[in-house]
Amino acid sequence: MSSFNSTIAVTGLNATDNPGPGVAVIRSLRADPEFHGRIIGLAYDSLEPGIYAADLADDVFLIPYPSQGSEALAARLTEIQKRAGLDVVIPTLDAELPLFISLEAQLADMKVGTFLPTRDQLDLRSKAHLAALRGKVEIPVPATKVINDASELYEIHREISYPFFLKGLYYGAYRATSVDEAVHAFHRVVAQWGLPVIVQEEVRGDELDVVAVGDGRGGLVGAVAMRKTFLTDKGKGWAGIAIHDPVLMRLTEQLMGALRWRGPCEVEVVATKDGGYHLLEVNPRFPAWVYLSAGAGINLPSAVARLAAGHEVKPMRDYRVGTMFVRISLDQIASLEDFERITTYGELRRSAGSAQ
Amino acid sequence: MSPLPAYERPLIIRHESGLMNKFSRVQSMRPMTHLDGVAVAELMETYGSPLFVFSEKTLVERYRELRDVFSLRYPKVRIAWSYKTNYLDSIARVFHKEGAWAEVVSMFEWEKARNLGVPAEQIHFNGPYKPKAVLDEVLPAGTIIHIDHFDELAVAERVAVEKGIRPKVAIRINLTADGTPQWSRFGFNLENGQAHDAVMRILTGDRLELTGLHCHLGTFILDPDAYRQSATKMVDFANRLRQEQGITLSFIDVGGGFASHNTLKAQYLPGDQATPSFSRYAEAISDALGKLNYPPREMPTLVLETGRALVDDAGYLIATVQANKRLPDGRRALIVDAGVNVLFTSFWYKHDVVPAQEFRGVFEPTILYGPLCMNIDVVRDTLLFPPLNVGDQIVFRTVGAYNVTQWMQFITYRPAVVLISQNGQHAAIRKREDLEIVRGPEQMAPWL
Amino acid sequence: MDGHNKLRDLAVSDSGFVFDPYTGSTFSVNLTGLTILRGLKEGHGREDIVGELQTGFAAGDADYHRDLDEFVGQLRNQGLLPLDFSVER
Ligand SMILES: Cc1ncc(COP(=O)(O)O)c(C=O)c1O
Numbered sequence: 001m002s003s004f005n006s007t008i009a010v011t012g013l014n015a016t017d018n019p020g021p022g023v024a025v026i027r028s029l030r031a032d033p034e035f036h037g038r039i040i041g042l043a044y045d046s047l048e049p050g051i052y053a054a055d056l057a058d059d060v061f062l063i064p065y066p067s068q069g070s071e072a073l074a075a076r077l078t079e080i081q082k083r084a085g086l087d088v089v090i091p092t093l094d095a096e097l098p099l100f101i102s103l104e105a106q107l108a109d110m111k112v113g114t115f116l117p118t119r120d121q122l123d124l125r126s127k128a129h130l131a132a133l134r135g136k137v138e139i140p141v142p143a144t145k146v147i148n149d150a151s152e153l154y155e156i157h158r159e160i161s162y163p164f165f166l167k168g169l170y171y172g173a174y175r176a177t178s179v180d181e182a183v184h185a186f187h188r189v190v191a192q193w194g195l196p197v198i199v200q201e202e203v204r205g206d207e208l209d210v211v212a213v214g215d216g217r218g219g220l221v222g223a224v225a226m227r228k229t230f231l232t233d234k235g236k237g238w239a240g241i242a243i244h245d246p247v248l249m250r251l252t253e254q255l256m257g258a259l260r261w262r263g264p265c266e267v268e269v270v271a272t273k274d275g276g277y278h279l280l281e282v283n284p285r286f287p288a289w290v291y292l293s294a295g296a297g298i299n300l301p302s303a304v305a306r307l308a309a310g311h312e313v314k315p316m317r318d319y320r321v322g323t324m325f326v327r328i329s330l331d332q333i334a335s336l337e338d339f340e341r342i343t344t345y346g347e348l349r350r351s352a353g354s355a356q
Numbered sequence: 357m358s359p360l361p362a363y364e365r366p367l368i369i370r371h372e373s374g375l376m377n378k379f380s381r382v383q384s385m386r387p388m389t390h391l392d393g394v395a396v397a398e399l400m401e402t403y404g405s406p407l408f409v410f411s412e413k414t415l416v417e418r419y420r421e422l423r424d425v426f427s428l429r430y431p432k433v434r435i436a437w438s439y440k441t442n443y444l445d446s447i448a449r450v451f452h453k454e455g456a457w458a459e460v461v462s463m464f465e466w467e468k469a470r471n472l473g474v475p476a477e478q479i480h481f482n483g484p485y486k487p488k489a490v491l492d493e494v495l496p497a498g499t500i501i502h503i504d505h506f507d508e509l510a511v512a513e514r515v516a517v518e519k520g521i522r523p524k525v526a527i528r529i530n531l532t533a534d535g536t537p538q539w540s541r542f543g544f545n546l547e548n549g550q551a552h553d554a555v556m557r558i559l560t561g562d563r564l565e566l567t568g569l570h571c572h573l574g575t576f577i578l579d580p581d582a583y584r585q586s587a588t589k590m591v592d593f594a595n596r597l598r599q600e601q602g603i604t605l606s607f608i609d610v611g612g613g614f615a616s617h618n619t620l621k622a623q624y625l626p627g628d629q630a631t632p633s634f635s636r637y638a639e640a641i642s643d644a645l646g647k648l649n650y651p652p653r654e655m656p657t658l659v660l661e662t663g664r665a666l667v668d669d670a671g672y673l674i675a676t677v678q679a680n681k682r683l684p685d686g687r688r689a690l691i692v693d694a695g696v697n698v699l700f701t702s703f704w705y706k707h708d709v710v711p712a713q714e715f716r717g718v719f720e721p722t723i724l725y726g727p728l729c730m731n732i733d734v735v736r737d738t739l740l741f742p743p744l745n746v747g748d749q750i751v752f753r754t755v756g757a758y759n760v761t762q763w764m765q766f767i768t769y770r771p772a773v774v775l776i777s778q779n780g781q782h783a784a785i786r787k788r789e790d791l792e793i794v795r796g797p798e799q800m801a802p803w804l
Numbered sequence: 805m806d807g808h809n810k811l812r813d814l815a816v817s818d819s820g821f822v823f824d825p826y827t828g829s830t831f832s833v834n835l836t837g838l839t840i841l842r843g844l845k846e847g848h849g850r851e852d853i854v855g856e857l858q859t860g861f862a863a864g865d866a867d868y869h870r871d872l873d874e875f876v877g878q879l880r881n882q883g884l885l886p887l888d889f890s891v892e893r
Contacts, residue, residue, distance in 0.1 A: 069629070071386075131534075145534070146535035148535075152537075190622055195623065344819040359862065360860065361862070362861065363861035364836055366834060366836040366840050368841070370829055371830045682878075
């Protein structure tokens, strides 16, 4: 790809034990030898771990929570653009997407590029509507039911048998083997993510994942398929390997076509013992393991940054099958001064020539 | 010499994960010093606190937007103003002037609509309770009733016989739409054949004329797809009735229920992000109506009974801070002069609330209490809020729906309601209660 | 350890960032709070501190004594002052 020196802002620096994708996206951008721009980390809380990695973001700014509304975010992004320059924003968290989508035109007016799905596309793939994809893709979609009231759980076994999963609209999944567990899980999901709650049939098998980028016209920019090889006790993939799987690739292409998806997404699939595939979820953002795409030779975050900046990107198909990732936890040493800056001023400027 | 910094109440906050974001606070809140160009201070001086204020501009804009996005996609659209949402005369008249019919659920609401000059034939009458005395009056007048159950159907037939009329009626149906709780207690169930039975009963009785289908799914429905499903099921049913029984309906009524820009308590994203635009509802419903097997000239009218989505965004409640308090858990509390007796919807909604004057100081988790001597009197659960002084005003936004109908007179008088016109005039459209008004219906027991 | 000692050892920066070396807790204080905290650290009495607030800020009709007592209550709540501490009259 050609030389590229935009200033790119990335959210989701919460690299905790349930990591946001921001750190992986930034590392992918840094891994692009043609990228000579600057990277701005956007964080919601002064303790997001990605803030303190000096080799990741040149500058970090706090931004208001999505719950504070679009006016607040627009004002803050305007301020950041004035202070540090801003050409592209890549949001990486589910819950912030509706907000960034609603700001897309306003950002474009400010000459800040994005590469996002439309609100309708976002809703089409939402967990609440997954069943509607039946028939549009050739693999089965597990039975799902959207519920708004715990009392519905007393009847639900007629439609979905135990064990099943209860999921929040944006995040969170609990497995339930009985009504009691289901009701308990329902309240946990509601407390954190609100209504509705999605009940999804459990399908057992190998967890396969695809990170993909759609071009918004029904085409696929590029995709990498991965099998999780090591799961944590919370069910998070901690290691995985890039695989060659024509069925998964065809499924991904069908999804991009059916949704006319624009931007990054993660397609989660379960492969059962009998060789069948089941579509579990389509997440509207990069997964936390997206650095594997850069490692395997097709750098999808970089592709999205270029598309958001208005550059052309040719379809990317060949990646190094067998590339593995193994995640690591490590403790960074952080300075109290950095913490003070981010806490009291809401920003940490590391780039040369910065004011502080 | 540089000017001295302004004095703020001193404050120290411990850094805790999840609360360490100064920018979510500082920039997100702007004071609302004026409503449609009228200063809050002027409104307070003229009418006192607390005070409901409605923007005629917003009412009209919302109405026209709703009408326009639906008319763009479907040729025949009727909006029937849902009285229960807000039946103040002036509010209802704003909508009637724009061409709205009325949707009522009681004789009181019917009389109110008639009193405003709405012709009886332009009223849709809903609800599970329409006693014979009511039907005796409204059916001969030409009001369209939406029959809720078989007993009502029988009474309607009796009235038709007694009065020698052939009233136009609709049936209310209930159905399942994925993702919305089913309101199965209203109307006839579609899926189990009850709705079809009701139609057959009307046909064999031959006293009533079936002219419409009605289905009100529920309220504050955030998912436009629920309407796609309900409209599709109604269209399939209408097609079947036309094919099998030769019934040509004159309207299909999808009820109310569109979400306003409010935020439910159990909602993660705030209303400004979660609430679909009117066009997205319109798209879902008109897609379904596209499958009607009707000749173009006989297409039924689409009836909307939109309530809260038209009026909620236009209503404000101004309240005054009475006291500051610090709770033992460190939270700040504000006591304001409007409680749950006035802001009834605060039981279900996280109302958007902002100061009415410029403010400074650190945002802190703050809970807003009303003036009642009851623990449940919380008008806003904890939110990040700047420090305010006693006597300052706050403005609750998006409170135009259901409050000035469901509020209760408890302990004190209910506040005045003001309407601001499109050119900035204002007037009380309901005056503040006083002893005479509240005591009016009372009578002393003769032996006391 | 008594409360005065702890106040003396608090690291307080001009930005209003406060670090308690005994617990590792950090805090933010606003400008008026900073003025009071610095006064207390240096052992100033009530009248001195109120005087610093009066001369240091453009005030409206603030009740300095009430605010000082409330702020001291916050410091006690945060474990930065002993529970029986108050600024003597
Ligand atoms: C039959 C009927 N129509 C319309 C409405 C208005 O609903 P909304 O205010 O949610 O639009 C209601 C409210 O309960 C109703 O019961």
